[in-house]
Amino acid sequence: MKNVLAIAGFDPTSGAGITKDLDIFFSLGLHGLSLPTCVVMQGPKGVEDVYPIPDEQFRAMAKSLQGNVSINGVKIGAALDETHVGILSHLLPDNSEIPVVVDPIVAAKNGRVLITEAGLKTLITTIFPRATAITPNLDEASALLGKPVKTPEDMMASARTLLNTGPRAVVVKGGHLQGEPTDILFDGKETTLWKKKRIRREIHGTGCTFSSLLTAFLVHGYPIKEAFLATERLTEDLVRESYRISEEGYFYTSAGLLNSRLAAKWSVLRALRGAKERLCLLNLVECIPEVQMNIGYAIEAPNGTEDVAAFPGRISHYSGRIYFKGEPDFGASSHVARLIINFAKHYPFIRACANVRYDRAFLKRARDKGLHVVFFDRKQEPVRIKQTEGKSLDFLVERVAADEENPPDIIYDEGDVGKEPIIRLFARDPLELINKMEMIAR
Numbered sequence: 001m002k003n004v005l006a007i008a009g010f011d012p013t014s015g016a017g018i019t020k021d022l023d024i025f026f027s028l029g030l031h032g033l034s035l036p037t038c039v040v041m042q043g044p045k046g047v048e049d050v051y052p053i054p055d056e057q058f059r060a061m062a063k064s065l066q067g068n069v070s071i072n073g074v075k076i077g078a079a080l081d082e083t084h085v086g087i088l089s090h091l092l093p094d095n096s097e098i099p100v101v102v103d104p105i106v107a108a109k110n111g112r113v114l115i116t117e118a119g120l121k122t123l124i125t126t127i128f129p130r131a132t133a134i135t136p137n138l139d140e141a142s143a144l145l146g147k148p149v150k151t152p153e154d155m156m157a158s159a160r161t162l163l164n165t166g167p168r169a170v171v172v173k174g175g176h177l178q179g180e181p182t183d184i185l186f187d188g189k190e191t192t193l194w195k196k197k198r199i200r201r202e203i204h205g206t207g208c209t210f211s212s213l214l215t216a217f218l219v220h221g222y223p224i225k226e227a228f229l230a231t232e233r234l235t236e237d238l239v240r241e242s243y244r245i246s247e248e249g250y251f252y253t254s255a256g257l258l259n260s261r262l263a264a265k266w267s268v269l270r271a272l273r274g275a276k277e278r279l280c281l282l283n284l285v286e287c288i289p290e291v292q293m294n295i296g297y298a299i300e301a302p303n304g305t306e307d308v309a310a311f312p313g314r315i316s317h318y319s320g321r322i323y324f325k326g327e328p329d330f331g332a333s334s335h336v337a338r339l340i341i342n343f344a345k346h347y348p349f350i351r352a353c354a355n356v357r358y359d360r361a362f363l364k365r366a367r368d369k370g371l372h373v374v375f376f377d378r379k380q381e382p383v384r385i386k387q388t389e390g391k392s393l394d395f396l397v398e399r400v401a402a403d404e405e406n407p408p409d410i411i412y413d414e415g416d417v418g419k420e421p422i423i424r425l426f427a428r429d430p431l432e433l434i435n436k437m438e439m440i441a442r
Contacts, residue, residue: 001029001030001031002030002031002072002073002219002220003030003031003032003033003069003070003071003072003073004025004030004031004032004033004071004072004073004075004215004216004219005033005034005035005065005071005073005074005075005091006018006021006022006032006033006034006035006075006077006212007034007037007074007075007076007077007088007091008021008036008037008075008077008078008103008105008208009036009037009038009039009040009050009077009078009080009114010036010038010039010040011040011042011205012039012040012041012042013042013043013044013204013245013252014252015042015044015204015205015250015252015253016040016042016077016204016205016207016208017036017040017077017078017205017208018034018035018036018077020205020208020209020212021034021075021077021208021212022034023254023255023256024209024212024213024216024255025212025215025216026256027255027256027258027259028213028216028220028255029220030073030216030219030220033065033069033071035058035061035062035065035088035091036061037052037053037058037078037079037080037084037088038050038051038052038053038078038080038114039051039053040078040108040114042108043249044204044244044245044246044248044249044250045110045248045249045250046108046109046110046112046249046250047108047110047114048112049112050080050112050114052080052081052084053084055083055084055087058083058084058087059087062087062088062090062091065091066090066091071091071093071098072098072219073099073100073215073216073218073219074091074092074093074099074100074101074215075100075101075102075103075211075212075215076088076100076102076103076127077103077105077207077208077211078105078114078115079105079115079123079127080114080115080116080119081115081116081118081119082116082118082119082121082122084119085119085122085123085126085127086122086126088127089126089127089130092127092130096130099132099133099215099218099219100127100130100131100132101131101132101133101134101135101211101212101214101215101218102127102128102133102134102135102167102211103134103135103136103207103208103210103211104120104123104134104135104136104140104143104144105140105207106120106139106140106143107139109202109250120143120144124144128162128165128166128167129165129166130166131166131167131168132167132168132169132218132224133167133168133169133170133171133214133218133224134162134165134167134169134170134171135171135173135207135210135214136158136162136170136171136172136173137172137173137174137176137207138150138155138172138173138174138175138176138177139176141155141158141162141172144162144165145158145161145162150177150178151177152174152177152182152184155172155174155177155182155184156184156186156191158170158172159171159172159184159185159186159191160186163186163188168187168188168224169185169186169187169188169224170185170186171183171184171185172184172186173207173210175206180195180196180197181195181196181197181198182194182195182196183196183232185224185228187224187225190225192225192228192229194228194229194232196232196236199239199240201239201242201251202250202251203239203242203251203252203253204250204251204252205252205253206239206253209235209238209253209255210231210235213230213231213234213235213255214227214231217230217231234255237258238253238254238255238258239253241253241257241258241261261299264299264300265299265330268297268298268299268309268328268330269309269328271297271429271430271431272295272297272310272311272328272430273327273328274430274431275295275297275431275434276311276324276328278431278434279315279322279434279437280321280322280324282434282437282438283320283321283322284322284437284438284441284442285317285320285321285322286357286359286441287356287357287437287441288315288316288317288322288357289355289358289420289422290357290420291314291355291420291422292314292315292316293314293315293316293354293355293356293357294310294311294314294315294333294335294336294354294355295310295311295315295336295352295353295354295430295433296308296309296310296333296336296337296339296340296352296353296354297309297328297340297351297352297429297430298337298340298341298344298351298352299351300348300351301344301348302337302340302341302344302351304341305331305333305334305337305338305341306330306331307330307341308330308331308333308336308337308340308341309328309329309330309331309332310328310329310333310336310337311324311325311326311327311328311329311332311333312325312326312329312332312333313325313326314333335355335393336353336354336355338393338394339353339393339396339397339424340352340353342393342394342397342398343397343401343407343426345397345401346397346401346407347401350407350426350427350428351428351429352426352427352428352429352430352432352433353424353425353426353427353433354424354425354433354437355422355423355424355425356422356423356424356425356437356440357422357423358412358414358415358420358421358422358423362423362440362441363410363412363423363440365439365440366409366410366436366439366440369439369440371409371410371436371439371440372404372406372407372408372409372410373408373409373410373412374400374403374404374408374410374411374412375411375412375413375414376396376399376400376411376412376413377413377414378392378413378415378416378419379416380399381395381416396411397411407426408426409425409426409427409436410423410424410425410426410440411423411424411426412424423440425437425440
């Protein structure tokens with residue numbers, strides 16, 4: 001396992017600084033080490049105050065890392081002041097092949113200063129010459145050069161000038177450009193541009209995310225251009241999946257959360273493919289209702305129908321055989337998905353559902369075999385519920401959950417005007433769902 005050291009501020013909301021760096025490192029298969037320069041009083045609406053780690057304690061923490069572990073990469077964020085920069089400079093590897101990425105943070109998003117003028121000068125003279133890459137945004141590039149950087153032409157010129165301070169490559173991030181955001185990589189020989197569509201969100205910690213991703217890919221052996229391109233792609237994925245931790249304030253990103261959701265989605269699809277094979281083997285055509293069947297399975301804590309996978313076109317039968325019209329995919333069923341989402345609010349461990357043909361014999365077998373069967377009378381639905389698309393499912397689950405302490409295996413109804421009677425089967429996963437289906441059908 002390779003070790004990567006993050007030197008930055010500590011953000012208690014885990015949106016920036018060393019908490020963000022560690023999220024990135026671990027999610028990309030690296031062990032993260034951390035050395036906080038300061039504790040930032042930070043909330044979802046921005047930085048309120050900064051408390052430096054005292055010099056003596058900072059020096060002691062730095063010393064504890066020296067010689068005790070191998071360091072395969074270093075990422076530097078908020079360096080705070082001249083003393084902290086001087087101490088951290090002794091942690092930088094002598095081997096120039098070990099990546100060092102510097103995100104020269106000057107101020108927080110809300111303007112709170114995070115490095116002194118003397119500290120910034122020391123960073124430029126002592127750390128930049130040993131850096132693999134530096135990653136200033138427009139404001140930081142302006143502070144480093146002492147003149148405004150506002151246009152793509154300014155960015156190109158600033159990258160060339162900043163390369164003369166010693167780093168092997170410069171990335172100037174243009175998120176604050178007017179118009180289309182553009183980032184520029186200049187390695188002394190080649191200029192690489194990355195243009196992207198603007199996402200109208202105030203996202204906390206994007207600079208930290210970018211620089212720690214760049215560090216991670218460099219540690220994995222990517223050349224600087226490939227590391228830059230991989231960083232840009234993954235940053236865009238993270239921004240698209242950003243979320244709030246409060247009703248207002250900045251949006252946040254998490255590589256660990258993104259990876260876990262991707263892994264969960266892969267697992268969900270694999271489970272549904274297994275259910276498809278099992279159902280075809282059993283050939284339970286007697287379970288297919290007139291409206292056809294679907295089987296849905298959600299990731300943990302689904303937020304919407306995009307977190308529930310099902311079979312597009314539903315499941316039917318032809319010439320006496322179960323017939324699937326496609327492979328499982330997310331967002332393929334709104335009906336079953338809404339049932340699962342509402343059910344999971346009350347019983348979060350129940351994440352699979354199927355609609356099964358109504359048959360009193362099925363219900364009798366279910367009760368005889370100990371399944372928890374609940375009847376729902378659709379005639380109880382208020383008119384306003386019946387007249388609003390999708391509200392019937394919400395009402396059904398809420399009414400049943402209010403009366404049942406334990407999750408039902410089956411919720412059935414005997415239909416209404418224009419509504420086919422149906423059995424809704426619930427389970428922890430698709431395999432358990434098919435097993436229950438077999439129990440009631442035969």
